[in-house]
Amino acid sequence: MPAFDVQQFRQQFAFFQQQPDWVYLDNAATMHKPQAVIDAVTQFYQRHNSNVHRGAHQLSQQATMLFEQARTSVAAYVNAAHSDEIIFTSGATAALNQIAFGLMHTVLKPGDRILLTQLEHHANIVPWQLHCQRHGVIIDVVPLTPQHTVDLVAYQKLLALKPKVVSFSHISNVLGHIQPVAQMVAQAKAAGAITMIDGAQGAVYQQPDVQQLDCDFYVFSGHKLYGPTGIGVLYGKTQWLEQLTPVFAGGEMIDTVSFVNTTFNKLPFRLEAGTPNIAGAIGLSAAISWLQKYNTEQIQQHKSLLLKEFYSGLQAIKAIDILSMPVHNAGIVALNVAGEHPADVAELLNQQQVAVRSGQHCAMPLFSYLAQQGAVRCSFAAYNTLDDVNRCLLALEQAVEILTA
Ligand SMILES: Cc1ncc(COP(=O)(O)O)c(C=O)c1O
Missing domain, CATH: 3.90.1150.10 (Aspartate Aminotransferase, domain 1)
Structure with a gap:
């Protein structure tokens, strides 16, 4: 080569x-956007602009196809077992909020513990904290070594407290340090925890293999992967996505609605209320295809x-x-x-x-x-x-x- x-x-x-x-x-x-991404977004608006999943006409069917192809391409990028495990969000922050809000009451109960590290971005702290305050869940924090890396000895000790969720970044957005995520996931799983990786900085450095990592959730933003702003990805294993209560409700995410009761759509739509960022998803897919040439x-x-x-x-x-x-x-x-x-x-x-x-x-x-x-x-x-x-x-x-x- x-x-x-x-x-x-x-x-x-x-x-x-x-x-x-x-x-x-x-x-x-x-990050800046290559011409391939700008072209893909422009072409969508010039040639295919329509809403997805709901039109009777051909344009909407084309838009739906492009949008769902984008989901398939993201699924392939992270090596998800199935494209239904890819939820489009507005970014890593939205994905993290969906996970933190969504696990509350279904998985997390008062008195449960969540383990974070000292170097997390606010997006991987504040959503958890809001819930902890409201629902009596406790946050523990892994300290750093003198070299400003996560202290893995302290991590193992804190895992002994049996956190329900362990959530950490793939790469520190401040220091650039690459965390030993595979090891951290394996240790957390051995302690019985659900694992969440904030890949906002990681997804561009290295193509994440979520099946190999065996993490339960992995999130990132399109705009830090040469893609457009306003699009992000929440990858989750089906078993855990099923446990998430939707943060947003409205069109698309329902199966039936009456004033008495609502039943929900299947994954991934159950967690994608309203019109999604169609051009954003197509742009992100273009970014991935372009990057994979290198x-x-x-x-x-x-x-x-x-x-x-x-x-x-x-x-x-x-x-x-x-x-x-x-x-x-x-x-x-x-x-x-x-x-x-x-x-x-x-x-x-x-x-x-x-x-x-x-x-x-x-x-x-x-x-x-x-x-x-x-x-x-x-x-x-x-x-x-x-x-x-x-x-x-x-x-x-x-x-x-x-x-x-
Ligand atoms: C490690 C990390 N997590 C989360 C985020 C939030 O990403 P966004 O603002 O695109 O939602 C960022 C953004 O800088 C980040 O670096």
Whole structure:
């Protein structure tokens, strides 16, 4: 197989032709979209626009076919046993809320425990917390090691408390650390827990194999996988999807309705009330087909090279504190300039057209734990180049000079 050609990959993003001066290192927030995705969405609206599952006409049947093909392509991407195990949502947040709300009372009862880790995104904390407060469910939190990875010894000890649900991220959105998810799922299952993986950052780094992982739920957002915003995926094993009470109710998710009683549709429709994001699902499917033309290992190697160069350049800049480890890192580096506010650093980078994010990255409990007010986050994608790395390093060097002058 020919080597990964970053220029060829990058050329497929109109954004970089329109905005050649920008260095975009905010990929953990959202990624740019290749032309294949933009075309798929545009073509849907230009040629097939119709509602799904309900029209008597051919256009609606075509739209339904495209939408259901998208479900099949997502199912294949994550290796689900059946496409009915794929629920389209508006994003990872919506999927996590559906799981947390949906398990309450059917599976989770007062006094039950849920196990999370210290580095979770708010989307994998707050939905659980709302229920815990209302329904008397208890949250336990796995602490981190001094290297800021999940403490697996503490994890095993907390599993002994017999949590009903264990929910953790595949990759930390702040630190970039890749969690040993297969091991964590296996340990959680041995302790009798239902397992939920937040793959918002993971699904793009590595094609998740949910059957091999044997997790009960896996969620992600389309926009962090080169797809459109407003579309996300809730994968669940049929047995556990059946246990979810729908968060949203209305059209499509019902079988029969009267003012006395409602009976529900079968999966996946029972958990997809209302008109879905049809174009979004089609766009996500286009993103997956497009991405699969490339070799994941080669992309990972390319990102590792970028990281290596970035870390070695950072060593040469004074006063930089790096919070992320270089090993088992998916391409996200959280850092600070000692004594400076991360927003000031990010603003100086912005002035040099280097796009990064600063703040607590929807992970306030992690920053309390790290005793940091926040961090600058540089997150790399496959379309980033060594030139991007060097421009970011230069911009950081200048920012440090200005701030410490
Ligand atoms: C690890 C993680 N989980 C959940 C989310 C929420 O994703 P979304 O805002 O697309 O719903 C994000 C977004 O940054 C994330 O990084």
